[in-house]
Amino acid sequence: MAVLGIESSAHTFGVGVIENGKVLANFKSMYKISDKGLVPSKVADFHSRNGKRAIEAALKKSGIDISDIKGIGYTKGPGIGSCLRTGQLAAKSISLAYSIPIFPVNHALAHVEITKHICGAKNPIALYVSGGNSQILALAENPYKHYYVLGETFDIGVGNMIDVFARAAKLKPAWGSTVARIAESGKYIQMPYTVKGMDFTFTGLLTHAVKQIGSRKIEDISFSIQETAFAMLCEATERALLLTRKKELILCGGVAQSVRLRSMLGGMCSSHNAKLHFAPDEFNADNGAMIAFVAEKMMQSGMRFSIEDADTDQHYRIDKVRVGW
């Protein structure tokens, strides 16, 4: 009962194969971001050229023939429209060619669910941090089972904030890891810190940090913007943990690859006897396995979608998704 999943919400075209929750393949083909950033039409071009090869590579790795695939999932959103459509198109063609059901998957939900599964978390809240997203999530049973947003960024995602800062400072991509490396030798300078309960904003911090470029050491600004942003995430998450009285936190999404963020959250969790979970990096970065994982769950719980329903939605919010398992 293997299921294929295609992820193409941004610069990664990922293809994964899952069988009963087991990851058989998790192949990625990645568009290399230049100093200019991500040009949607070029990335979409790249995806359409490499998509077929990526699907073949994943199948080969899994040792499963395409005719034995029982379902296909793809990222419906959120993401960049033109990129999402490349994955959607590939999934639709496979669904039609092999007469297998198709599953539109929410990208954020996939990050949360695969992490929960891999780490064996039972009843956690989740901090989902990526380029454009930063949300604190928990499962609710009413009116139907879904993830609701306890808190989130009021403006930009934490990943984007670091990217924009790094580009303004003319640093080299991949920006997240470059800033992290430079920050290692930095000292703390005061920065705007804005938390409202379980919500937070990053533009004030970003604007201030960018203004310091040239007059302060880049190491110090890098250190301070990163520490401040992560401390804000930590505080909002801490409030959510205490309010929900949960004892588990899962960290997921691209920024979950940050060693510093993990250690801060680890410190916070242990001060409340809570446990922090995070998955290996291949699942924090965008990947196809997580899409296949959720698609399989959707299939096993009996959900079905017509080919006309297999659309994309750039702003597809996680709190709109019914969790049927």
Added chain:
Amino acid sequence: MVKTPKKISEGAEADIYESKLFGTRCIIKQRRCKSYIPKELDESLRERRTRTEARAIIRAAHAGIPVPRLLMVGVDSIWMGAIKGDTFQGKKEIPQNAQRVFGELLGKLHNADISHGDFTKANLMSDKTGKIFVIDFGLANITDSYEEKALDLLLLKRSLGKDFGGAIKAYKKTAVSYIEVCARLSEIELRGRYQERTMAAEKDEE
């Protein structure tokens, strides 16, 4: 004079102790030291928030808003009168009259140019007589900014869900600049909903 404090609760920033000062029950809010964030940030947050919290409590009390009585302020601790009662956090349904009071209290805070910063069920307490108090001014700001005030409303809306109806009605009757604040609230909500995942995307070059 002072009884050994007993820890009764843990917030995201502070440990809450109960003690006695000059014979009356009091609450000590001691901001916790967080070893996992830079020391400079930790210290400045604790000191700054303790100062604003004390200032906001006094300002709110002057404006006639039920708040804990301020007794003593340390560098990172506040001693205040204890409210005998519970927060509304665990309550599934908020009765109409409480909804109305929430809206009025927020309106009054805003009229006094106090934005609360975490105006949710968890920070509203009712005592035995049913009188409703606003607590936890740790994230408050003394400001006339519509944005900050709109964020208070947004947090209350999220926290109350379907019970927000009575609160917003009362807020509109109380807050002097409710038109500007509500307009700003709609703007913020749109911003959130249509937030795009752009990854520092450039415009297409061609």
